[in-house]
Amino acid sequence: MASIFGHGLVAYTTSKLINSKSSKLLLLLAIGSAILPDLDVLAFKFGIDYSHPFGHRGFTHSVLFAVLWSALLSYLFGKSRKLIFAIVLFLSTVSHGVLDAMTSGGKGVGFFIPFDNSRYFFPFRGIKVSPIGIEEFFSEWGINVFLSELKYIGIPCFIILITLHFARISKL
Numbered sequence: 001m002a003s004i005f006g007h008g009l010v011a012y013t014t015s016k017l018i019n020s021k022s023s024k025l026l027l028l029l030a031i032g033s034a035i036l037p038d039l040d041v042l043a044f045k046f047g048i049d050y051s052h053p054f055g056h057r058g059f060t061h062s063v064l065f066a067v068l069w070s071a072l073l074s075y076l077f078g079k080s081r082k083l084i085f086a087i088v089l090f091l092s093t094v095s096h097g098v099l100d101a102m103t104s105g106g107k108g109v110g111f112f113i114p115f116d117n118s119r120y121f122f123p124f125r126g127i128k129v130s131p132i133g134i135e136e137f138f139s140e141w142g143i144n145v146f147l148s149e150l151k152y153i154g155i156p157c158f159i160i161l162i163t164l165h166f167a168r169i170s171k172l
């Protein structure tokens with residue numbers, strides 16, 4: 001994983017980019033959806049191997065999972081804005097695997113599970129992989145993760161958000 005902050009920020013930026021009037025509910029669902037796939041670390045506790053389709057970075061990180069999850073949430077919560085909900089939530093969920101595929105460690109991401117169980121990385125892998133435990137998070141490793149996320153996630157998102165902000169002000 002990138003850290004939950006990195007995943008959450010990308011989801012927040014995605015929501016704002018697609019739909020400036022994102023409701024609080026949609027923002028929360030988007031951020032939650034971007035963090036959710038890492039619940040699969042529980043698989044380790046059940047003795048499921050990392051490279052198993054249901055192991056870490058497996059099915060919950062796949063494109064199919066993002067489709068099903070975003071469809072479910074938009075059906076439950078989208079009301080008259082189901083399409084916007086579905087688009088924002090799909091992108092937020094799938095962004096998790098995309099970020100993971102740019103991290104420096106772990107096994108790759110099973111984007112195409114259950115059709116293809118291979119794990120994938122992108123050629124660019126500048127984001128330092130985030131520790132899973134809290135303790136390690138406040139270590140030198142944690143600081144390095146923070147700095148790499150600031151550079152590759154924080155600054156780009158910040159630039160997008162600022163640009164959107166001024167673009168919208170100038171439209172008023």
Ligand SMILES: [Zn+2]
Nearest residue numbers: 001037038100
């Ligand atoms: Zn992950």
